[in-house]
Amino acid sequence: MAEIDTRQRILDAAESLFTEHGFDATTLRQITGAAEVNLAAVNYHFGSKEELIREVFRRRLTWLNQQRLQELDRLEAEAGGAPLKPSRILEVFFGVALKMAADSKGGGRTFMRLLGRTYTKPSEFVRGFLAEEYAAVLARFKAALIKALPGVPQEEILWRFHFMMGAMSYAMSGTDALHIVAKHALDDGDAEALYARLMSFMLGGLRAPLPMLPAGSAKRPRIKKAA
Amino acid sequence: MAEIDTRQRILDAAESLFTEHGFDATTLRQITGAAEVNLAAVNYHFGSKEELIREVFRRRLTWLNQQRLQELDRLEAEAGGAPLKPSRILEVFFGVALKMAADSKGGGRTFMRLLGRTYTKPSEFVRGFLAEEYAAVLARFKAALIKALPGVPQEEILWRFHFMMGAMSYAMSGTDALHIVAKHALDDGDAEALYARLMSFMLGGLRAPLPMLPAGSAKRPRIKKAA
């Protein structure tokens, strides 16, 4: 290699700038400028900006989800067929993410902020990529949760899982657009306290009494395709 | 006016396109094309793209927050000084938003999706604008919640409010990037069921047992500026 780690330095700079300004607002010239490499290096090493974006996610997401699967495997092996405690399942799924977010030095924190922000605004081509990357993990965790909560309707479990994703994304995105919590509470990196707070909030939501659904919502009337 | 409602048609088209593709990815030519007005009309009526974005938010947000304040006023008047039930407070704050989101014909639904997506990714200049627009409302609702939950530490209440904002933003953004819930469950507009589900989840989270915070987090050690 002529210069060490050109790829890596591009990825690091891109990750950081994407987190700060978003994909569209970040130009290749900003990235290559911050990484102190030539402009053409991005297209040489990654082919295109889109592929660079995908790679920024891939290099961390693969490891993250493997970790989640591994810990779930361990948990289920220990239980030996018996249903798990819901709290244990969530601790694995969200705990791994928040552990990564606590790593401010290795760039994990930056990445989790980026990931949190991306969930809400999937830029067309990232959506498919994310769904694909998550498919296997989600299938396993959904199944585990459903098995762990036999009395609760599946649809309700999935919705609550959806809400939890929202709460975590927002918390991890690190932006408090409306200034709800104290100013420096977010960026001082006290990830452990955040983890404890978020987890008890989510568990409370998961265990909440089932909602009184408006009539006709529980089972949707099938008007079209009556046959 | 030469053509009726040029301003309005630009705002409608912009709102819809911003929701679909984001601010940066939406060009003025797309907007004016969809609105069937001349390209220069945006700069003539709004001055700049940034100001157009602000106006897209302003025209609905002002009404939304006024509505929230009004309903809180009514609630507090009825209570006559006594602390309110937390659930009532949340029903006002989030209920108004979700009622707006249920209005798919008047564009309220589109706007709330846009708002939900914007919370996580405040594009520099939108952040200040949003915070300013929300300041008065948040102050009132924070105070009401704190008064309604005298036993709970204020910091904890604010964090949980923060998490609720996340859950709602995500739910309202209408994107399920990871395909957690069933495909068509999001866009069929069954806002009432969503409201019921989300509200019981959030209330469960609010009432959850307080987290065990790691040592040294409850009261931050003051190292700098010891004097």
Place this chain on the structure above:
DNA sequence: GTATGATTCAAACAACTGTTTGAAACAGGT
């Protein structure tokens, strides 16, 4: 009708975007 101010329009502007190019610099093996 004519004058006036507001609005619309087609065309152009300069600046910036991601990408490509071809030559230069580098590394390692023979």
Place this chain on the structure above:
DNA sequence: ACCTGTTTCAAACAGTTGTTTGAATCATAC
């Protein structure tokens, strides 16, 4: 030394961006 494949570099490319311009068109009042 030479050759070979990889990587870097400055420069240019074609396309798109938000914005501006000056003339044309409209509505309204006199």
